[in-house]
Amino acid sequence: xxxxxNRRHLLxxxxxxxxxxxxxxxxxxxxxxxxxxxxxxxxWVAQLFLITDPLILLGTALAGAFSAALLAALVVLGLSLLFxxxxxxxxxxxxxxxxxxxxxxxxxxxxxxAAAPHLRKIKYGLLAAVLxxxxxxxxxxxxxxPICIATRSLAVVAYPIADxxxxxxLVAAEERGVGAAADLYDWxxxxxxxxxxxxFKEGSPGIAYLWLFTFTAVLLGIWLSQAYQKRFWCRNLCxxxxxxxxxxxxxxxxxxxxxxxxxxxxxRRGCKMGAFQPAAGGERYRSLVQECILCYACEREFxxxxxxxxxxGSSGPVRPAPGVLPGRRAALTAVAAGAVIAPAMLLDRRTxxxxxxNPKLRPxxxxxxxxxxxxxxxxxxxxxxVCPTNALHPSGxxxxxxxxxxxxxxxxxxxxxYYCAVSAEDVEAGRLTSTANLCGQVCPTGAxxxxxxxxxxxxxxxxxxxxxxxCLPWARGEECLTCEEQCPLPEKAISHRTEEVANLxxxxxxxxxxxxxxxxxxxxxxxxLSDAQREELAAMPxxxxxxxxxxxxxxxxxxxxxxxxxxxxxxxxxIRVERLQTRTIQ
Amino acid sequence: MIxxxxxxxxxxxxxxxxxxxxxxxxxxxxxxxxxxxTYAARPHPQAEAWRNRIGLAQGGDDPGRNVxxxxxxxxxxxxxxxxxxxxxxxxxxxxxxxxxxxxxxxTVDPAVVATVVRLCREAGAxxxxxxxxxxxxxxxxxxxxxxxxxxxxxxxxVFLCKRHRFRTVAFADPRCKRLKEWPIYEDVLTAxxxxxxxxxxxxxxxxxxxxxxxxxxxxGGDRGKMHQEIHQNLADLNVTITPTFNVLDATRVMxxxxxxxxxxxxxVRAGTIVCGxxxxxxxxxxxxxxxxxxxxxxxxxxAVEMIARGAEAGLGTADPAEIEVRA
Numbered sequence: 001x002x003x004x005x006n007r008r009h010l011l012x013x014x015x016x017x018x019x020x021x022x023x024x025x026x027x028x029x030x031x032x033x034x035x036x037x038x039x040x041x042x043x044w045v046a047q048l049f050l051i052t053d054p055l056i057l058l059g060t061a062l063a064g065a066f067s068a069a070l071l072a073a074l075v076v077l078g079l080s081l082l083f084x085x086x087x088x089x090x091x092x093x094x095x096x097x098x099x100x101x102x103x104x105x106x107x108x109x110x111x112x113x114a115a116a117p118h119l120r121k122i123k124y125g126l127l128a129a130v131l132x133x134x135x136x137x138x139x140x141x142x143x144x145x146p147i148c149i150a151t152r153s154l155a156v157v158a159y160p161i162a163d164x165x166x167x168x169x170l171v172a173a174e175e176r177g178v179g180a181a182a183d184l185y186d187w188x189x190x191x192x193x194x195x196x197x198x199x200f201k202e203g204s205p206g207i208a209y210l211w212l213f214t215f216t217a218v219l220l221g222i223w224l225s226q227a228y229q230k231r232f233w234c235r236n237l238c239x240x241x242x243x244x245x246x247x248x249x250x251x252x253x254x255x256x257x258x259x260x261x262x263x264x265x266x267x268r269r270g271c272k273m274g275a276f277q278p279a280a281g282g283e284r285y286r287s288l289v290q291e292c293i294l295c296y297a298c299e300r301e302f303x304x305x306x307x308x309x310x311x312x313g314s315s316g317p318v319r320p321a322p323g324v325l326p327g328r329r330a331a332l333t334a335v336a337a338g339a340v341i342a343p344a345m346l347l348d349r350r351t352x353x354x355x356x357x358n359p360k361l362r363p364x365x366x367x368x369x370x371x372x373x374x375x376x377x378x379x380x381x382x383x384x385x386v387c388p389t390n391a392l393h394p395s396g397x398x399x400x401x402x403x404x405x406x407x408x409x410x411x412x413x414x415x416x417x418y419y420c421a422v423s424a425e426d427v428e429a430g431r432l433t434s435t436a437n438l439c440g441q442v443c444p445t446g447a448x449x450x451x452x453x454x455x456x457x458x459x460x461x462x463x464x465x466x467x468x469x470x471c472l473p474w475a476r477g478e479e480c481l482t483c484e485e486q487c488p489l490p491e492k493a494i495s496h497r498t499e500e501v502a503n504l505x506x507x508x509x510x511x512x513x514x515x516x517x518x519x520x521x522x523x524x525x526x527x528x529l530s531d532a533q534r535e536e537l538a539a540m541p542x543x544x545x546x547x548x549x550x551x552x553x554x555x556x557x558x559x560x561x562x563x564x565x566x567x568x569x570x571x572x573x574x575i576r577v578e579r580l581q582t583r584t585i586q
Numbered sequence: 587m588i589x590x591x592x593x594x595x596x597x598x599x600x601x602x603x604x605x606x607x608x609x610x611x612x613x614x615x616x617x618x619x620x621x622x623x624t625y626a627a628r629p630h631p632q633a634e635a636w637r638n639r640i641g642l643a644q645g646g647d648d649p650g651r652n653v654x655x656x657x658x659x660x661x662x663x664x665x666x667x668x669x670x671x672x673x674x675x676x677x678x679x680x681x682x683x684x685x686x687x688x689x690x691x692x693t694v695d696p697a698v699v700a701t702v703v704r705l706c707r708e709a710g711a712x713x714x715x716x717x718x719x720x721x722x723x724x725x726x727x728x729x730x731x732x733x734x735x736x737x738x739x740x741x742x743x744v745f746l747c748k749r750h751r752f753r754t755v756a757f758a759d760p761r762c763k764r765l766k767e768w769p770i771y772e773d774v775l776t777a778x779x780x781x782x783x784x785x786x787x788x789x790x791x792x793x794x795x796x797x798x799x800x801x802x803x804x805x806g807g808d809r810g811k812m813h814q815e816i817h818q819n820l821a822d823l824n825v826t827i828t829p830t831f832n833v834l835d836a837t838r839v840m841x842x843x844x845x846x847x848x849x850x851x852x853x854v855r856a857g858t859i860v861c862g863x864x865x866x867x868x869x870x871x872x873x874x875x876x877x878x879x880x881x882x883x884x885x886x887x888x889a890v891e892m893i894a895r896g897a898e899a900g901l902g903t904a905d906p907a908e909i910e911v912r913a
Contacts, residue, residue: 036725171750189748196725197749205749388723417723419685424730428687472814481791482810486721490848496790548791568810 011310012296015089019096026093030154033442034192035388040421043441044069047382049093049147050444052076054247055127055240056148056378059141060445062134065367065376067446077247084248088234088241089293094150094222095234101223102230111229114269119236120291121326124246125334127239132338137371138345138402139447142378146233146240152405153219155385156209156394161216163195164206171205196388209384210393210410230272234293245290250318253311255287255298260307270302277321290320349374349400360399361409361559361577363392364416364459365440365449370399376447379405383439383448389414391561392439407439407448409461411561411577416461418488418560422453457489462559462577464493464552471567471574473549477504483563483575484550493556494563494575496548505541517543550575623753625770627677627780630669630830630863636660638903640862640871642913649837650701652859656833657705659912660861665705669831670779672710677777678702678742679829681785681800682718682733684846685726691838692847693727694785696736698835698859702783703740715773716742718803721846747771752806755826761899762822764815769806770827782829782865786836786856786872788844792816793885794873795845797832797865798824798892821895824865828901834860834868841881854879866902867909869893874906 026049032039033046040046047069050056057073060066076087088095130141142148166188173181188194195207209215225232234241255275257267261284267276268285275291276298287308298308326334353360353370360370363383367373384392384407391414394405409416419427421438432453435441440450451459464483468474473481484494506514520537523529529537552575559577567573630636641660643652654665661668670676680699686692699716706714716737720727724746728734737744752769774780784800791813792799798820802809804827812819836858843852856879862868872878873890887893887906897904 167750174750185748186745189746388725417726419726419730424687424732427730428689478814479791479816480810480813482813484790485813485845488722488846488848490843490852492790492843492846566810568808568813 007300009296009299012299015294015296018090019099022091023093023096026150027154030151030159030385031193033382033386035196035386035421035438037192040386040438040441044072046442047444048072050151050378050380050382053145053147053240054080055141055145055243056445058243059131059134059139059145059378060376062131063137063139063375065139065372065445065447067376067444069444069446076244080244080247082248082251083253083294084251084289085241085244085291085293087244088238089295092146092150092240094146094153095231095293097150098223098226098231098233102226105224106226106230109227111227112269113230113272114274115229116236117274117323120274120324121330123235123237123239123242124324125326125330126237127242128331128334129338129341130239132335133342133345134375136339136342136346137375138342139375139378139445140345140402140404141239142380143405144237144239145378146238148378148380149218149222151385152215152379152381152394155381156212157215157219159385160195160206160208160212164208167194167205207390209390211396211405215394231293235273235291241293242290246320248289249320251289252313254289254313255292255308255310256313257285257287258307258309259284260305261285261303262305262307264304266302266304267298267308271298277323286321288321288324290324345400345402346371349402352398352400352403356398360395360403360579361411361462361561363387363407363409363439363448364437364456364461365451367447367449370403373447374402374406376445377406378445378447380444381405381407382442382444383407386438386442387414388420388438389417389565391415391565409561409577411564412573413565415561415565416559418562419453420456426453457558460558460580461561462579463554463557463581464559464561464563464575465578466550466552466575467572470569470572471550472569473501473547475574477501477545477547479547480568480574481548481550482566482568486562486566488560488562489556489558491556493553493558494550495553496550498546498548500544501547501549503541503543503545506543509541513540516540622756623770623772623775625755625775625827627774627777627828627830628669629828632661632668633828633863636863637901638864638867638908639910639912640860640868642858642860642911644856644858644913646857648697649695649835649857649859650697652837652857653698653701653833653861654705656859656861666709666831669781670706670709670711673712674706674710674778675776676706676711676714676779676781677773678706678714678716678737678781678783679718679774679800679803680716680733680783681803681835682724682727682731683721683803685720685722685730686847687730688732689838689850689853690847691785691787691840691853692845693731693733694783694835695837696732698833698837699733699783700736700740702781702833703737703742706779706781707741711779714742715777716744717747717771717773719747719771719806720803747806749806757822757826759825761825764818765822765826768823770804771806774804774827779831780827780829782832784832784834785838785840786834786858786878787840787847788842788880788884790844792820792892793890794869794880796869796872797834798869798896801827801829801865817891817895820892821899821901824896824901825899829865830863832862832865832868834872836860836872836878839878839880841879841884864902866893866896866904868902869896870902870904870906871909871911876906 051069051072054073054077057070170181170185222233273291275288279286392407393410395408435450436453436456440448472478487494561577563575564573641656643655680694684692751772755770756767757765784797789795836856838853839856894904
C-alpha cells in the first residue's frame with residue numbers, strides 16, 4: 001500500500017461515512033422487511049436499493065417488463081451523469097462490503113494494482129451480453145447485478161448465518177443457566193432482529209435456504225478476489241459499474257491531472273480502480289472517467305507533485321480512452337454470445353417444462369405464463385427473505401437454466417400462508433382490499449404482483465394430489481387426516497370417507513391361521529359356532545377394518561402447500577402440490 | 587508483506603484453530619436437553635374427589651362471568667385459590683391454534699382467557715404465563731385470536747414458542763400404551779400449576795376436540811404423528827401431562843369445518859363454560875350431543891374413543907350418568 005503522504009482528503013472521509021450509512025441502511029431495510037413490520041406497507045422504501053438500480057430499470061424495460069416504480073432509478077442515472085461512478089464508491093453496499101473485507105483481511109498484502117488492465121473490458125462485454133439477453137425476455141442480468149447480489153447475499157447467506165450463530169451462542173449460554181441469555185434471545189425475537197423460527201417444531205434454531213452454499217461461494221469469490229486486486233469485481237466484472245461509467249462519460253466532474261505531472265506512474269500504480277493511464281505523447285497522465293469511483297484517495301495520497309485534483313471543468317472527450325472498452329471484435333463476440341445463449345435458454349426452458357416432473361410452483365401473484373415471469377424477475381431474493389414460513393427458495397435448473405435462482409416453493413420446508421399480509425382487523429371488517437401476499441408487496445419489478453386476499457385465492461399456485469403409494473391411509477392402512485385438518489380454506493379442499501379396507505394385521509397372519517379364520521367365519525354364518533370357537537374367532541383380527549381415507553376436492557384447492565408441509569411422513573409427503581393442468585384437466 | 591510459512595507459524599495457526607473449533611463444538615455440543623425432563627405441575631388437591639365432577643355455567647352474553655360462575659360452582663367461594671397458591675408460577679394453555687378471528691370459534695374467546703388470567707393473579711400467583719404451540723403461523727394466530735392482547739392486558743406474560751425450549755419427556759407411566767416420549771415445552775414442565783383452556787369444536791379425525799385434545803398445544807415435534815391411533819395417543823398424553831385445572835370454552839361451538847374453521851355460519855352460540863379437574867370427564871359431558879349443539883348424526887359418545895381410553899387409564903369417567911354436574 002502506498003504510504004499516505006498527507007492527511008486524508010475531507011471528501012475521502014465523508015465517502016467512508018456515506019458508505020457506512022448506506023450499508024447500514026441497506027442492512028436495516030432488509031432486516032425490517034418482515035411480516036408485521038410497518039415497512040412492508042411502504043414497499044418503495046423497503047425496495048429502495050433495487051428500484052434505484054439503473055441496470056434493473058434498463059434490463060426490465062428491454063425485457064418488456066417495465067414497472068413504474070423503477071423510474072426511481074432515474075435519480076441514480078442523473079447522479080451518474082454528473083458523478084459517473086460515485087454510486088460505486090459512495091453508495092453501493094456490495095462495494096462497501098468489499099472495502100471492509102479488504103481492510104480487515106488484505107490490508108498488508110502487496111498487490112499490484114495496475115496488473116491485468118485488460119480485464120476491465122470484461123464488464124462491458126458482460127453488460128452487452130446481459131442486455132442482449134434481456135431483449136430476448138430474460139431477466140438474467142439479475143445474476144450479475146451488484147444490488148441483486150448484495151440482496152441475495154444478505155437475505156440468503158449473511159443474515160441466516162449470523163442469525164443461526166447468535167441463536168446458537170445464546171442457546172448454549174441459556175443451557176448453562178445464564179438467564180440474561182434467555183432474556184436477550186426473547187428480546188431479539190420479539191423485536192424481529194432474529195429471523196422468525198419457521199415451522200420445524202424442535203431442534204436447533206435458525207432457518208436456511210437452498211443454494212445457500214453457492215451464494216456463499218459467489219460472495220466469498222467476490223470478496224476474496226481482492227487478494228489479487230482491490231475491488232476486483234468493480235473493476236473487471238460489474239455490469240452496473242460499466243453502465244454508470246458509460247453514462248457519465250461526458251461528465252465535467254473528474255480527476256484532472258495538471259501540467260505539473262512528471263509521469264512517475266505513481267497514480268496508475270496507486271489507484272485501486274486502475275483509473276489512470278499514460279496519455280499519448282507521454283508527458284502527462286490522464287484519468288479514466290469510466291473507471292473512477294471518486295474515492296478521493298488520489299487527491300492527497302499518490303502524486304508526489306500534487307498534480308491531481310478532482311473537480312469540475314470542461315468535459316473530457318465523451319469517447320472512452322483507449323484500453324477501457326473492449327475492441328470491436330470482442331464487443332461483437334459478447335453481443336453474439338448473448339444472442340446465442342438467450343434462445344438456447346428459452347428452448348431449454350420449454351423442454352424442461354415438458355419433461356420436468358418437479359413442477360415450477362411460483363409465488364402467488366407471479367406473472368403468467370412463466371416466460372413473462374422470467375423477463376421480470378431479477379432474482380433479488382426479497383420474496384424469499386420476506387416469506388414468513390421460509391417457503392420460497394431459489395430454484396435450480398428445474399425451471400430451466402434461465403430460471404436459475406428465481407423463486408419457487410419448497411413445501412416440505414414451508415407453505416403459502418393463507419392470511420399472509422392480511423391483518424385481523426381486515427378480516428373482522430370484511431375489508432379484504434389490502435395486499436395479501438408479502439412476496440408481491442416487496443417484489444421490486446412486479447414479477448410477483450401484489451394481490452388482494454380474494455385474488456390470491458383465485459390465483460391458484462397449483463393443485464394438491466395424493467400419492468397413493470405414500471399417504472398413510474392409502475398405502476399403509478394407518479389413520480391420519482392431518483392434511484385435511486390443516487387445510488386453511490373455510491370450505492376445505494380435502495375431505496374424507498370412511499371405507500372398508502384390508503386389515504394388515506389379518507394379512508400378517510400365516511396362511512394356516514387365515515384358513516382357520518375362514519372356517520370359523522363360515523361356521524358363524526351358518527350359526528354353528530361353539531362358545532370356545534366364538535372366543536377364538538373374537539381373538540383374531542378382523543379381515544377388514546374401517547379407515548378414514550382423504551380425497552382432494554380439486555376445484556377448491558389453491559395449492560398453498562399446507563397439506564404437503566404438515567404430512568407426518570419423513571421424506572416425500574403423501575400429498576403434494578403439482579402444477580396446474582392446462583385447459584380442461586384441472 | 588506475507589510472512590514466510592515457518593514451522594512455528596504453522597503450528598501456532600493450527601493449534602489456535604483446533605482450540606477454537608473444539609471450543610465452539612463443546613459450547614454448542616453439550617447441554618441442550620441431554621437430561622430428561624419431567625412434568626412437575628401440581629395436581630388439583632381435590633383431583634381424586636372431583637374426578638367425575640364438573641362445574642357448569644350457561645347463558646348470558648358475558649363469557650368472563652360464566653367462567654367465574656363455573657369455577658365458583660365447582661370449587662366453592664375460594665374459587666381459583668383451591669388450585670393456585672401464593673407465589674405460584676401458573677401456565678395457562680389456551681387454544682391459540684389457528685389464525686382466525688374470535689367469531690370463527692377456532693380459538694378460545696379472549697374474554698375467557700383474560701378472566702382465567704385475572705382469577706389466577708387474584709389467587710396470588712407470582713407469574714401467569716399464556717402460550718400455545720400454534721398449528722398455524724404462530725405470530726398470526728396470537729394476533730388474530732385476540733388472545734395476545736387480552737391476556738397481556740390482564741397481566742399475563744404472553745410469548746411465542748422458541749424451538750430450542752422443547753424438552754423430551756419420557757412417557758414412562760405404565761398406562762401409556764403407545765407413546766414412549768415426546769418433546770414438551772419447557773414452561774409447562776417448570777410450572778407449579780397448569781391450567782388447560784380449550785374451545786369446543788368438531789374435528790375431522792377425532793369427531794370433537796375438547797379438553798383432552800387441547801393438550802397437544804404443549805407438544806413440539808411432528809404432531810402429525812399423533813394422528814395414527816389418535817385416541818390412545820391422547821390418552822397417553824393426558825396421563826403424562828395432567829393439568830391442574832381445565833376450562834372448556836363453549837361460548838361458541840364450531841359445528842362444521844373443524845378444527846380450523848373460517849366461516850361464521852359454521853359456528854353456533856352456546857354460551858356455556860365447563861370446568862373441572864378431569865379432561866376426560868369434561869369431554870364426556872361436552873361431547874354428548876345432548877349437552878352441546880353438535881350437528882345431528884355427526885357423532886355419538888362411543889365414537890369419541892379417547893374418552894373411553896382416558897377412563898380406562900383412570901383419568902375420569904366415560905359414562906355421562908356418573909358425572910356430577912355443579913350448575
